Amino acid sequence: MRRKWWVSAVTALILAGCSQVKTAVKPEKDRHTAPDFALKDVAGKTVKLSDFHGKVVLLNFWATWCGPCEIEIPWFIDFQQSFKDRNFVVLGVSLDDDGWTAVKPYIERRKINYPVVVGNDQTELLYGGIDALPTTFVIDRAGRIAAVHQGLISKSEYEHEILDLLDGKNIKVGSVLPSGRPAVLWTGLWAR
């Protein structure tokens, strides 16, 4: 009896922790196709959004002068590293007026491990005008916009949405809970 209470308490705590993470992922019926674009990367190679069809894409509009964007970039580096083998990619679109003059040293200094392109007015218009940075579109495997975020949100919110789209549900055995605990531990508690 006592052990059952302990397991229930721990489970409740974990569930309470998970329930605090908001997700803005839209139902599939409400998702619209993300407009395609073709922009150059730092090597001069053309990168199209459609190149990543079949992957979950975190499309991040940012700039080197944007403080909140700077907070997110290490998170995106982590996501790229953690989920790159699961059909996931981060695609950064810089809106710096100075283009690669500003962006190239920045991505080298920050050791950005995902593709970055320099956007233009046309790209912004395709996405309804980017009024503020960061603005991030979470795109599903079918190339549809599943969530949009303007301004800084938490790393765990992004992580939750990415996992939701990768797995079709928020938590899966072998994935990582927002707190950093492996989900397999949680599954183990259920099994007791």
Next chain:
Amino acid sequence: MSAKAGATAQIKLTAELRSGYHCNSNTPSDDYLIPLRLTWTAAPLEVAGVDYPKPQMEKYSFSDKPLSVYTGNFDLVTRFKVPASAPAGPAVITAKLRYQACTDRACFPPKTVDLNVPVDIVK
């Protein structure tokens, strides 16, 4: 504004930022931040200097350290020399105010506002 040839003159511009917004000061905390800049095309007047207000050091959720910013209302004072040779009569001097504003969670693209100031030069 009235300016006497051979004398000095000054213009005070008052900027107003809505609550919750800030812009970088003229001396931002990091190289990558875009400073507030007021630049004049003042002929026949000569710009003697622009006095920016003392920045505030404010901490925001997106920054580990306080940032050098302006918030609320603040004044930018420009001092001019009016050459003795300046022709008497009406003139228009122009300025560009470049700034980049943020909230605690998002930043807005840098903007440049054009200013036109009529000046009456008297002898």
